[in-house]
Amino acid sequence: MEKIKRHNFIAKYQKVSLSEIDIQNKNYNIRIGEALPVLKSSIEKHGIIEPPLLLSNATNNSFIVLCGFRRIGILKEIRADNIQAGIIDNSSYSEFELFSFAVHDNMLGCGLNSSEKALVIKKLSNIHSVPDDRIMSYWMPLLSLPSNLRELHLQKQIADIEKPILESIANGTTNIKAAFLLSELDRNDRLCLFNIINNLKMGNNHQKQFLKLIAEISEREKKFPSQILNFSEVKDALENGNHNPPQRVVQLISVLQQMRNPAFSNTDKIFKNLSNKLNLPKGITLNHSPGYESEECNLMLSFSSIEELKQQNTEIIRIAKSAEIRKILEHDN
Amino acid sequence: MTTNKNDEFHTSKLDCELNSIEYAYALPDALGYDITERFRKYLGSRFININSTEDLPYFGNDEDPILKKKRNILLCLKHSPYLEPCPGTKNYLCCGYKIMSIVEGCHMDCSYCILQGYLNAPMTRVHVNIKDYENALNNAFMSNPDKSYRIGTGELADSLFLDELTGVSERMIHLFSNYNNSIFEIKTKDHRIEHLLNLDHNRRTIISWSLNTPRIINLEERRTSSLKKRLEAAAAAEQAGYKLGFHFDPLIDYSGWEKDYEEVVKRISKQVNPENICWISLGCLRFPPLLWPYIRNRFPSSKLYLGEFIRGLDGKTRYFKTIRTHMYSAMKKWIQEYLGKNVFVYLCMESELEWQNAFDINACTMEKISSCLDNRI
Numbered sequence: 001m002e003k004i005k006r007h008n009f010i011a012k013y014q015k016v017s018l019s020e021i022d023i024q025n026k027n028y029n030i031r032i033g034e035a036l037p038v039l040k041s042s043i044e045k046h047g048i049i050e051p052p053l054l055l056s057n058a059t060n061n062s063f064i065v066l067c068g069f070r071r072i073g074i075l076k077e078i079r080a081d082n083i084q085a086g087i088i089d090n091s092s093y094s095e096f097e098l099f100s101f102a103v104h105d106n107m108l109g110c111g112l113n114s115s116e117k118a119l120v121i122k123k124l125s126n127i128h129s130v131p132d133d134r135i136m137s138y139w140m141p142l143l144s145l146p147s148n149l150r151e152l153h154l155q156k157q158i159a160d161i162e163k164p165i166l167e168s169i170a171n172g173t174t175n176i177k178a179a180f181l182l183s184e185l186d187r188n189d190r191l192c193l194f195n196i197i198n199n200l201k202m203g204n205n206h207q208k209q210f211l212k213l214i215a216e217i218s219e220r221e222k223k224f225p226s227q228i229l230n231f232s233e234v235k236d237a238l239e240n241g242n243h244n245p246p247q248r249v250v251q252l253i254s255v256l257q258q259m260r261n262p263a264f265s266n267t268d269k270i271f272k273n274l275s276n277k278l279n280l281p282k283g284i285t286l287n288h289s290p291g292y293e294s295e296e297c298n299l300m301l302s303f304s305s306i307e308e309l310k311q312q313n314t315e316i317i318r319i320a321k322s323a324e325i326r327k328i329l330e331h332d333n
Numbered sequence: 334m335t336t337n338k339n340d341e342f343h344t345s346k347l348d349c350e351l352n353s354i355e356y357a358y359a360l361p362d363a364l365g366y367d368i369t370e371r372f373r374k375y376l377g378s379r380f381i382n383i384n385s386t387e388d389l390p391y392f393g394n395d396e397d398p399i400l401k402k403k404r405n406i407l408l409c410l411k412h413s414p415y416l417e418p419c420p421g422t423k424n425y426l427c428c429g430y431k432i433m434s435i436v437e438g439c440h441m442d443c444s445y446c447i448l449q450g451y452l453n454a455p456m457t458r459v460h461v462n463i464k465d466y467e468n469a470l471n472n473a474f475m476s477n478p479d480k481s482y483r484i485g486t487g488e489l490a491d492s493l494f495l496d497e498l499t500g501v502s503e504r505m506i507h508l509f510s511n512y513n514n515s516i517f518e519i520k521t522k523d524h525r526i527e528h529l530l531n532l533d534h535n536r537r538t539i540i541s542w543s544l545n546t547p548r549i550i551n552l553e554e555r556r557t558s559s560l561k562k563r564l565e566a567a568a569a570a571e572q573a574g575y576k577l578g579f580h581f582d583p584l585i586d587y588s589g590w591e592k593d594y595e596e597v598v599k600r601i602s603k604q605v606n607p608e609n610i611c612w613i614s615l616g617c618l619r620f621p622p623l624l625w626p627y628i629r630n631r632f633p634s635s636k637l638y639l640g641e642f643i644r645g646l647d648g649k650t651r652y653f654k655t656i657r658t659h660m661y662s663a664m665k666k667w668i669q670e671y672l673g674k675n676v677f678v679y680l681c682m683e684s685e686l687e688w689q690n691a692f693d694i695n696a697c698t699m700e701k702i703s704s705c706l707d708n709r710i
């Protein structure tokens with residue numbers, strides 16, 4: 001249960017050998033994703049400016065990291081021997097107070113990304129037993145998250161998804177809304193769809209569109225999302241060797257839209273085929289009524305000279321006599 | 334003020350409805366009316382006098398403002414017009430129906446209910462000046478004896494909501510029984526009609542049920558009666574000599590709808606005599622797009638979103654036309670097969686094109702539909 005005293009954290013600064021720091025203990029770690037390259041180059045150039053905070057672990061004479069996981073990770077990577085760190089006497093503070101301190105410290109530093117916020121919410125709830133209403137009234141506003149039950153539930157769901165996805169949210173390649181959609185899926189489906197998003201380097205809007213379409217098609221067809229990917233049209237779009245990844249994304253979305261809206265797509269295909277056969281010249285376009293709701297078609301002309309207009313007049317007469325325009329009107333009815 | 338036998342008639346339906354009410358707020362000009370006084374009597378400390386609508390509580394910050402609006406009642410007066418044309422919808426054909434919105438709101442909770450989007454209504458309204466509605470009806474019927482009227486109370490409410498307390502249906506049934514140029518329609522998803530069974534209606538009232546498949550009732554129509562109960566109630570109404578109506582509205586497209594809707598039509602045929610069915614209407618799901626967030630948030634297990642929608646000529650979300658045509662023609666076929674060719678079937682708020690595609694009726698107009706329906710009364 002959450003209970004926090006108002007006091008200052010007092011650290012005693014001393015030199016600590018890196019080998020004495022147990023970085024496997026991640027109780028207070030809320031970092032997900034790689035450290036920024038700028039942090040590494042700064043440490044290489046200037047050393048540690050802000051010393052990490054450690055807790056002494058009396059049981060095995062080691063130290064646990066409270067704040068500064070990334071800094072210590074980089075020092076280990078560059079094979080430094082020791083570090084100046086602040087040691088906190090953990091007997092004076094509860095587990096929750098220490099965790100809360102770690103969250104605030106990280107927020108004040110370089111802030112928290114979306115995956116990290118989700119992890120904080122999960123730890124508050126699962127490890128520190130903070131009640132939902134307290135998380136919504138204090139912690140979610142603090143983390144700049146909308147505070148409502150649905151969001152709380154989604155944040156907990158996100159924190160549970162696989163590490164590669166969390167890392168991809170953290171580095172901004174997977175959109176948080178897309179992550180919500182991914183978190184609703186079974187593990188197998190989730191990883192399958194995530195790999196496609198990742199491999200095709202889909203933009204934010206395409207990610208959401210792709211996942212929503214797949215979810216709706218699978219619900220309608222009563223199939224698993226990963227099974228939808230095995231439909232031949234979808235496979236063709238995914239494996240089209242003539243297309244680069246952005247072109248594949250466009251083709252994939254269009255195929256999925258046709259599968260999601262088969263009745264509309266069918267009518268639309270017929271209209272487009274017939275209107276292609278009309279060989280409309282430049283400056284004349286033919287449109288159907290919005291949603292094919294009425295019998296009306298719309299012929300638009302654009303011209304910049306009397307000659308062009310006269311030419312279009314001849315074209316209109318040709319169109320009016322064509323079998324295709326008759327078929328279009330009949331089909332619309 | 335007249336006394337009403339409802340004062341002694343306190344049934345379980347009414348108990349249920351009264352229990353669902355948190356408070357009834359009465360405006361000063363609503364005091365003294367029979368209905369207001371009955372609310373006062375039954376609600377006791379949950380009856381609150383207010384000076385103006387500014388004294389009403391605001392539910393906007395509540396977790397479910399719509400539910401709050403359903404559970405709180407404003408007792409107020411309605412000013413003219415008492416009889417209004419059905420709101421219809423731009424570019425789609427209406428049937429010339431007239432509505433009386435004596436009660437506006439409903440205790441049932443359907444995912445697709447457009448009342449959820451009526452943001453300006455602070456809560457369920459009960460207009461207590463029924464006498465003014467009665468006067469308006471008497472005037473209209475007497476001054477236009479050659480005109481036919483089809484009038485209902487079920488457009489902005491379930492007609493039977495709080496009906497025993499307000500006595501609306503009973504009074505209307507009595508009034509309409511005196512005129513041959515008009516018909517009163519009660520539209521409901523409720524099965525509790527006992528209070529109507531012994532009234533002298535002179536066949537000038539139609540009791541209509543909005544029907545759907547058991548799957549849709551379970552998934553999308555909270556707190557409504559089951560299909561079985563609705564059909565049993567229809568049989569009881571038929572026994573009591575009432576004409577019947579059925580509204581398949583909204584028809585909802587889902588995988589397996591054909592089998593399910595056919596079964597509903599078959600079940601009607603087993604329960605009532607088609608000769609007593611005055612009309613059956615069909616209307617595919619449609620609603621203003623602003624309803625989506627309400628459906629998503631209030632009905633997380635709703636499957637309506639799986640439909641194949643377009644934006645109609647009136648801006649409303651509708652199924653793509655070929656789906657509508659398919660649903661309407663299939664329904665018409667089953668109705669003719671199980672209930673016979675004489676049952677009158679019409680489309681509610683559909684395009685001329687749909688009348689042509691589904692029913693093969695060319696150049697359909699509102700006047701044509703209206704006169705066909707008028708001929709049924």
Ligand code: SF4
Binds near residue numbers: 439443446447448
């Ligand atoms: S019964 Fe009618 S008025 Fe009541 S919630 Fe359902 S659709 Fe709305």
